[in-house]
Amino acid sequence: MSSIRYALLTLLAREPLSGYDIKLQMNSRIGPFWKVGSNQVYPELSKMEGEGLIRLQGTEQHAYRPVRKLYEITEAGREALIQWTLERGGVETVRDDFLLKAYNSWLVKPEEMAAQIEEVKKQHEERLAAYVAKVEELTAMLDAPDSHDPIASTISVVEFGIQYERLYIEWCEKLLKKE
């Protein structure tokens, strides 16, 4: 279960990063799929360093700022990540508040629900636009289609995001028609 550590390793397998970098990438690149707060990143990095999954590559100091600690993945970390990647797990629960709210739509006035649906739809349209831009950016970076290129893997995942947002938007439209 404990997947946050694999989320960190996933990013570190590609390039050395600081805790702050990881936090930023989580909230943009694989953004809406995974999120972490600083409270989880820093203690987890320490733990993982203690277990030999990552090591401190070096530190940087820019003027007045706190020391920036760059971590890199170790061979043991890479192996642990590969093992986890091939491990099988159960299907996840979706756990989306709005699905529950839709389940309650029979309780409220149709016009009030419609306003709510429109709002949710708008949020997902914004995400869709961000994903589409991301895929275009990534595709430009990838010259040859190669399944061993990390960028190709990233594109696949973001494409899932695009399909998901499209489905969500279409579903919202179907709900609006029913009201």
Add this chain to the structure above:
Amino acid sequence: MSSIRYALLTLLAREPLSGYDIKLQMNSRIGPFWKVGSNQVYPELSKMEGEGLIRLQGTEQHAYRPVRKLYEITEAGREALIQWTLERGGVETVRDDFLLKAYNSWLVKPEEMAAQIEEVKKQHEERLAAYVAKVEELTAMLDAPDSHDPIASTISVVEFGIQYERLYIEWCEKLLKKE
């Protein structure tokens, strides 16, 4: 934030239920969207009873078994649920392990990843079949299309599930082609 209490109220708004009933319904009807364990259900029911959102409708005793406590929603509970339903919230994070694993596919041998993808695809196909059966069952129960019928709301949510599983399966197939 997204608290379990509204999930309980959502079910109780439709019919009086015991904690055990709620647990069962969570793991079948709105199943893979939400889940609860008994550790959460029973304390939360007590809390909600104390706050006047639900009340004990009565108890049943079948032979040797523990007393079955049936709860029903109160007017205050209904109002709280309606308010929450119309409240706006942010978009949720998807948080699916397999998306992270796919993000790591560049690290592993294509044939090993393919086996993993096939396995995941199979799990989602099983879910899809369950949802399709559920929708058919619900549609048969609904005679007139009416947006104030709770069954209509349920169908909408399960239809989301169907679309989601289909998208997941198609995405798996696309991954397999890329390998």
Add this chain to the structure above:
DNA sequence: ACCCACATGTAAGGAGTTACATGATTAC
């Protein structure tokens, strides 16, 4: 004046998982 970006971290608490405890009954 005030907030944001940078970069590390801690604290408090709520949410969620896994396992356990009771105890008779039915099914393999």
Add this chain to the structure above:
DNA sequence: GTAATCATGTAACTCCTTACATGTGGGT
């Protein structure tokens, strides 16, 4: 005899969210 179903509940634990704390420079 082993497990599952019914029905309640507790215990121990991990995970995740929200907020705080530090401290300077740059933008509005």
